[in-house]
Structures are given as structure tokens and as C-alpha cells.
Amino acid sequence: MAARDLGAETQLPPAPGPPYKPSRPIVTLLTDFGTRDAYVAAMKGVILGLNPRVALVDITHEVPAQDLVAGAFILAQAAPYFPPGTIHLAVVDPGVGTGRRALAACARGQFWVGPDNGLLQWAWASSPDLTVVSLTAADYFRPQISATFQGRDLFAPVAAHLSLGVDLLSFGPPVTDPLPLPFPAPVWGPEMIQGRIIYLDHFGNLVSNVPIAELQAWLQNRGLLVRLGSHTISGLSSTYEDAAPGAILALSGSHGYLEIACNRDHAARRLGLGRGATLELFWS
Amino acid sequence: MAARDLGAETQLPPAPGPPYKPSRPIVTLLTDFGTRDAYVAAMKGVILGLNPRVALVDITHEVPAQDLVAGAFILAQAAPYFPPGTIHLAVVDPGVGTGRRALAACARGQFWVGPDNGLLQWAWASSPDLTVVSLTAADYFRPQISATFQGRDLFAPVAAHLSLGVDLLSFGPPVTDPLPLPFPAPVWGPEMIQGRIIYLDHFGNLVSNVPIAELQAWLQNRGLLVRLGSHTISGLSSTYEDAAPGAILALSGSHGYLEIACNRDHAARRLGLGRGATLELFWS
Amino acid sequence: MAARDLGAETQLPPAPGPPYKPSRPIVTLLTDFGTRDAYVAAMKGVILGLNPRVALVDITHEVPAQDLVAGAFILAQAAPYFPPGTIHLAVVDPGVGTGRRALAACARGQFWVGPDNGLLQWAWASSPDLTVVSLTAADYFRPQISATFQGRDLFAPVAAHLSLGVDLLSFGPPVTDPLPLPFPAPVWGPEMIQGRIIYLDHFGNLVSNVPIAELQAWLQNRGLLVRLGSHTISGLSSTYEDAAPGAILALSGSHGYLEIACNRDHAARRLGLGRGATLELFWS
Numbered sequence: 016m017a018a019r020d021l022g023a024e025t026q027l028p029p030a031p032g033p034p035y036k037p038s039r040p041i042v043t044l045l046t047d048f049g050t051r052d053a054y055v056a057a058m059k060g061v062i063l064g065l066n067p068r069v070a071l072v073d074i075t076h077e078v079p080a081q082d083l084v085a086g087a088f089i090l091a092q093a094a095p096y097f098p099p100g101t102i103h104l105a106v107v108d109p110g111v112g113t114g115r116r117a118l119a120a121c122a123r124g125q126f127w128v129g130p131d132n133g134l135l136q137w138a139w140a141s142s143p144d145l146t147v148v149s150l151t152a153a154d155y156f157r158p159q160i161s162a163t164f165q166g167r168d169l170f171a172p173v174a175a176h177l178s179l180g181v182d183l184l185s186f187g188p189p190v191t192d193p194l195p196l197p198f199p200a201p202v203w204g205p206e207m208i209q210g211r212i213i214y215l216d217h218f219g220n221l222v223s224n225v226p227i228a229e230l231q232a233w234l235q236n237r238g239l240l241v242r243l244g245s246h247t248i249s250g251l252s253s254t255y256e257d258a259a260p261g262a263i264l265a266l267s268g269s270h271g272y273l274e275i276a277c278n279r280d281h282a283a284r285r286l287g288l289g290r291g292a293t294l295e296l297f298w299s
Numbered sequence: 300m301a302a303r304d305l306g307a308e309t310q311l312p313p314a315p316g317p318p319y320k321p322s323r324p325i326v327t328l329l330t331d332f333g334t335r336d337a338y339v340a341a342m343k344g345v346i347l348g349l350n351p352r353v354a355l356v357d358i359t360h361e362v363p364a365q366d367l368v369a370g371a372f373i374l375a376q377a378a379p380y381f382p383p384g385t386i387h388l389a390v391v392d393p394g395v396g397t398g399r400r401a402l403a404a405c406a407r408g409q410f411w412v413g414p415d416n417g418l419l420q421w422a423w424a425s426s427p428d429l430t431v432v433s434l435t436a437a438d439y440f441r442p443q444i445s446a447t448f449q450g451r452d453l454f455a456p457v458a459a460h461l462s463l464g465v466d467l468l469s470f471g472p473p474v475t476d477p478l479p480l481p482f483p484a485p486v487w488g489p490e491m492i493q494g495r496i497i498y499l500d501h502f503g504n505l506v507s508n509v510p511i512a513e514l515q516a517w518l519q520n521r522g523l524l525v526r527l528g529s530h531t532i533s534g535l536s537s538t539y540e541d542a543a544p545g546a547i548l549a550l551s552g553s554h555g556y557l558e559i560a561c562n563r564d565h566a567a568r569r570l571g572l573g574r575g576a577t578l579e580l581f582w583s
Numbered sequence: 584m585a586a587r588d589l590g591a592e593t594q595l596p597p598a599p600g601p602p603y604k605p606s607r608p609i610v611t612l613l614t615d616f617g618t619r620d621a622y623v624a625a626m627k628g629v630i631l632g633l634n635p636r637v638a639l640v641d642i643t644h645e646v647p648a649q650d651l652v653a654g655a656f657i658l659a660q661a662a663p664y665f666p667p668g669t670i671h672l673a674v675v676d677p678g679v680g681t682g683r684r685a686l687a688a689c690a691r692g693q694f695w696v697g698p699d700n701g702l703l704q705w706a707w708a709s710s711p712d713l714t715v716v717s718l719t720a721a722d723y724f725r726p727q728i729s730a731t732f733q734g735r736d737l738f739a740p741v742a743a744h745l746s747l748g749v750d751l752l753s754f755g756p757p758v759t760d761p762l763p764l765p766f767p768a769p770v771w772g773p774e775m776i777q778g779r780i781i782y783l784d785h786f787g788n789l790v791s792n793v794p795i796a797e798l799q800a801w802l803q804n805r806g807l808l809v810r811l812g813s814h815t816i817s818g819l820s821s822t823y824e825d826a827a828p829g830a831i832l833a834l835s836g837s838h839g840y841l842e843i844a845c846n847r848d849h850a851a852r853r854l855g856l857g858r859g860a861t862l863e864l865f866w867s
Contacts, residue, residue, distance in 0.1 A: 038635055038636075039635040039636060041631055041635065043624065043628075048501060049500075049501030049502075050334075050357070050359055050360075050361060050618075051359055051361040051373075051500070051501050052359065052373060052376075052500045052501050053358065053359070053373045053374075053376035053377035054500075054501075054553075056327065056356060056357070056358040056359070056377040056380070057376070057377050057380040058380075059356050060327075060356070060377065060378075060379075060380035060381035060382070060385070061380050063325055063354060063356070063381065063382060064380070064381065064382035067322055067323040067325065067354065067382070068322075068323060070631060070635065070639075071354075071356070072624060072627050072628070072631070072639070073618070073624070074621065074624040075618055075619055075620065075621070075624070076618075077618060077619040080501075080502055080565075081563060089619075089620060089621045090621075092620075092621035092625070093621035093624040093625050093628065094628075095628075096624070096625040096626075096628035096629050096632070096735065097628035097631065097632065098628070098631060098632035098635070101628070109539075109540075109563060110540060111538065111539070111540075112537065112538025112539065112540060113538060113540045161552075161553040162537040162538045162551075163537075163538060163539065163550065163552055163553050164552075164553035167380065167553065216619070216620045216622075217616060217617030217619050217620050217622075217648075218617075218648055253680065253730040253731075254679065254680025254681060254730045254731060255677075255679065255680065255731065256678060256679075256680060256681045266731065267730075268729075268731055268732075269729040269731050269732035269735070279649060279677060281648075332785060333784075333785030333786075334618075334641070334643055334644075334645060335643055335645040335657075335784070335785050336643065336657060336660075336784045336785050337642065337643070337657045337658075337660035337661035338784075338785075340611065340640060340641070340642040340643070340661040340664070341660070341661050341664040342664075343640050344611075344640070344661065344662075344663075344664035344665035344666070344669070345664050347609055347638060347640070347665065347666060348664070348665065348666035351606055351607040351609065351638065351666070352606075352607060355638075355640070364785075364786055364849075365847060393823075393847060394824060395822065395823070395824075396821065396822025396823065396824060397822060397824045445836075445837040446821040446822045446835075447821075447822060447823065447834065447836055447837050448836075448837035451664065451837070
């Protein structure tokens, strides 16, 4: 994901959706609803009631409540591994029931359904083809739309209808100005990069906003020195086991961004750091 | 759900199950087993071993341990969004291995499998058609029944056989007296309603036992005043954003009951209240 | 599971995989990845991209981070309930990116994919047929293998190719020495058994390493006395309700091992005990 290009795609003219029809449609779900309540199941019931052939895949329902940045990051991380034609239904929606638009889109050969609040933006980043529509065709909604649960009443049925082959442009008029979600880009200097921790995973790994590919181009085979709080880390590792158990590493992780990890331990707790912490990268 | 009619349906004569056969059978699962252990997977393995075509949908496995009221509420909330013919398998079962009966039923055009302890009652409420049988036909069970895990050995195979089209009446004799689970109905006075918090959701919203439809009929366009602990809330909102961030609202939520919520915050923690708290509703 | 026979099967000559082809292939997933991040979804996307017909079933993703014993136990508990031909994909992998081998296997009529660190061993225990291969045929991997996320880049595509009918021996050369994971067998004396708590479930039940079948053979209808910390428990119960609410029981639980449970409460918290605690069993 060329994260720094974010937003550029919103200037592109709308392109038609791909003719691709998967043999078994896939609908993924990402929300901040948790898995304790009936919310997620209600969405799945609505989808399966309209199209029982769908394969439903949970990305996660544990996005921290109303945390658009975490939701956008997880969606952008997971979506590229799904096949063309996959429909991604994402609902982190602090503005539900207000005037914010509801969107469906085609980008990167996949479909996207969710609120117009930036949640989908990072997954679309740099997509050469992007068509976005505002969801206005009420024929594709449930008959009654709850003001507080559009996931069930609006987004779920739209995703189901997409899985049945309904054309994207049937759901409403094209939109060229979906709300952006600024990606907190690192500051690149000639001799230093200032980055930031943007995500904390289940293992306690701290994921930064510094893309590994661009970092390696900048290093040009020179060594790396990372300053993070009062800690200094030397070298760019490729596996956790490059360091002794308990040691802190700077890692070219699976996310495509520089990660701060701890071999066999929880880096965030070890370092007492979390999202928003800054790090400075130097040649060594 | 007309919750106050609960129990009435148990007087109805058993009706035959519907002839509906879904193209791809759906089995939902609701338990208090959590998702850490092998319990839920074992149930799914048993079902797929008998019918690999089933679509399995988790409602939740995070019902608090042995909490029949929470389980019954979540099931009653989720089930109506599933299509006819869906089979709901629910196991919150403090009495497992004792003499309590095991049930399967047809109500509201869907099927239900679970212990006879009230767990299924709220989902059946006011169903015009209800057939309940006691599970006695051991041919449809696993050969050995664990005394502590009937979810795997008894309920899962019965759900799978239902999904294969086995007639409900084949599983055992009809039952007309399934154990009720009293719904804590609000007290309606001429000038005041006394309600209670019956459910606390993942977001911290406090769901009361006061049905919105009946509340609105009672209000007849008058204003609403809610007293809850030391707090007073004015007005009935339809979206979270009707109030300033951090403000407490009385909301006509997606559950069909009056909810107490907090815009962009966790109402239960804000108010220091949980399940069982009482609220008083007045005209204003 | 005859746990004490573990390791014996590694001496068997490799047997050919079964010709069984399920009508709808099942792939189970067990990891320590949690469900908050994009990791599990990325694996599922990779699998569905290669074979959209697969039924995906989560065993659990809440194995404590890098806890091979818990992972091996849960997998061995869940797998026997799945039908022949099921493919079990298990990733608890502290050694990812180091030289440890990656394995696929056929045992007990099912398939197994995961790291060579003992995680799969308990599920294979005493299998009369066992074929294990080392995953070396890169054609079946994703084009780029992350050093830290082989679940997505190596194990998931191998599981998907197995589900498409690719022969096990196509993935790499046979292996006869998969890394064992010693099962902490109880110490059997003529008049006493010394056991240990090896698993703590979601309900707080303490599962020991003493197989119920062998315990009952040893008791020969004599009574049982259990000493556990400062507690003494009399008798072997078959259901929770054999004791008063709050009482501690020794239970012939659904796992096939002696369990210490508490009727309607959390035994581990009640007793202040956890994994590793020892228990002594006597005739009474």
C-alpha cells in the first residue's frame, strides 16, 4: 500500500465495475460491534436471507469503538488477500443516523460498502480504478431503516445485492468526493525520518507508518538506528528470532511497515508505549 | 417482539412444521462456551460431519456463563433477521446432565434446538405457530452422550438432522409445557412507567424492558422525561448524535426497546449503572 | 486420546493418504493470532482465493501467545469431531522465520498443516497411519514468503491446495522425525496417582492429565479421593449438579480427562489454582 498517495484516487473519473462474477461470492465484515451482542448476527441473517450462497468472512468485530484509524488500517491490511469480486462490508460509524452519506464502491477489483467517513479510504489507496456511489436506492435497503443500526438495515442488504450481481451504479449516483482519512505520513528528512506508531497488534507489536520498501530505498544498504522513547535499536531484522528472548527489534514485518517488536514478549508493555508514540530513524 | 405476551403460546396446540426447505440450510449457534476452548469447534465438526452443506453462523459464544436472561435476549434479537427454515442451536445449560428435558421446536417458521430451561422462550414469544418436542429419539444423537457436553453429543446432531430435512416430530413426543422464562415486564401506571435495564451491550448502551412502540403510544406526542439513578434525561432521541459528545440520551434504539446511551462514550460506565437498574418514565 | 503413547507413531513407515474426497472440503484454523487484527482474515482470503468452495471453521484464535501446550491440547480435543478429509491448519509458531521445518501430514484420516514444533503431535497421537512431509515445494506457496507470517504465505496456500485434492507427497519429502511435544503424563503408583492440571477452560474448569478411562480401570469400583492444594474432594461425579452450588467436584468431563470443577462457579478462581498445579488421587 503506497500510503502516501492516499487521496489521489479521488480525482480519478469513475470507472465501470469489473464484469467479474465469482463462483461463490464472498462478503467480509469489519465492525466495532464486538461479538457479544446480536448485531453482527443480525447483519449476517439479512445477507443470507437475500443470498444464501454467500461465504461470510469476519475480518474483525473488535475495532475499538468508533476508531476509524484502526478500522481503516485493518481493512487495508486484510483486503488485498481476498480474491477479485470480494465484497467488503465495513461499519465503524460514529455518525450513524446523521446526514453522512452511505457509500458503495468498486476499487482494486473488489467491492466496498460502508459509511462515508474515511473508513474505506486506506483500502482504496492508489487504486487506478475507483467508482463510488452514494447509496440512495431504497429498493435495496430493508423496508425500515433504524437510525442507529444502518449496518443491518442498509449496508448488509446492499452488500447482499452486490453479491447477487446488481450493478454498482444501480445503488445511487456517483460520488467524486468521498470523505478522506488523512494517513499520518512520516516526515522524511535527508538524514532522518520521523515516524509514528499507528497500530498496536494482539501480540504487542508496534506498527509504524514508515513503509519498509521506502525505508530500504533510503537506507541503501546502510545500517539502521531507531530511537523510540528512551530506547535505541540497531539494525533492521527480518524475524523475531534475530534477537535474544526479551530483546527489542526493529522489524520489516508482514504489514509492509516498520514494526517494533520484542522476541517472545509484548513490545508495547515492555516499552510502555502505544499508538501515537514517535520514533526517529537514522543511518548507522 | 411483544415481550409481555410471553408464555401465551404454550397454550397453543402443536402445529405441523412448515414444508419450507432452504436451498442452503443455515444453522446458527449461541452458547456461553466462549471461543477459547474446543467446545464450539467440536459442535461444528459434528454438524458438518452429518451435513457438509450447512452454513454455520455464530450468533455469539460470549453469553455470560449460565446467564439465561442474556442468552434469551440475544437470541430473540438476532433470530428474526434470519430467513425461514433457519435452525437456531442455543446452549446455555446450567442443568446439563440432570433430568431437564432437551427440546426442538418449530416457531415463527424457524427451528430451535436447546435445553428446556427458558432459553428459547423469548425468541418464540407470541408465535402463532409453535410445535415443541422433547428430544428422546437416540438414533439422532451421537452414540455416547457426555453428561456435561450435550451441546456436542445431542443438540448438534439434532440440528444437523433437522438441516437434512428430518421431520420435527421424529425427534420425540410433543411437549406443551416448555419451561417459561419470565420477562421482567415494566410496570405501567397511568402517569408513570417503571422499567428496568435488562441488557448491557458491547458499546455500554443500557437496554431497558420498555418497548418503544408501546412507549410512543403512551406518550401520544407528549415529551418524555426519564429518571435513572440520580440522572434526569429529557426527550426521546433517535440517533446518538442528537446530543453533544458525552451527553446521556434516551434512545429509540435498534432493539425495539428504550435504550439509555451516551454519544461517543460508554453509558454504563458513565452512569455507574448496569443490568437490573430501574428507570422511571414520565410525560414532560 | 491415548496420550501416553505419544511419539510411538513417528516410527511408523509413511502410509499413503486416503483417497477420501469430501463433497465440500473443510479447513479448520487454530492460531494464537487473536481476532482483533487482519492476520486471520488474510489467511482466509488466501484460502478462498484458491478454493472458494471451502468451508472455513475457526477452532480458536485465542491460544495464549506462543503456548504450544494449550494449542496442541485444544487441537487434539476438537479434531476428532470433524469428518474424514478435514484439513486442520494450526499456527502457533514462536520459531517463525528461523530454520524450523513446515509440515503437512495425513493422520487419522484427516490432514494437518503447521510448523514442526510439536503443535500437531497430540492430535496425531497413536494414529495407526501417519504420513508427514516437509513443505518445500514453493509452487504451492504465495510468491513472496514473509519471514514473520508464514501462516498467510505458506501454510494457508498449502491447506487450500490440499482442499483442491493435491496429493500430500507433492508438497515435499517425507519426514520421519517431526519434533515431539512431551505430554506431561501422570505418575502411576500402586496406591496413588500423581497428576497435574494441564488446561484451564473458559468456565474455570481445571483439566488434569489423568485419563478417565484409565482412572476408572484403576479404581475398579472403589471410591476416589482427590487432594489438590489444601482441598480434598471425595468421589467421581459425572455432572456438575452432583454437588451443591459452589461445591468443588472431581468430574469425568467431556475432555476424556479428570476435571476439577465447581458447580455454577469458576473452580480455578475458587481454588486459586491454575495450570501446573498438582493433584494426588487415592482409593477411598
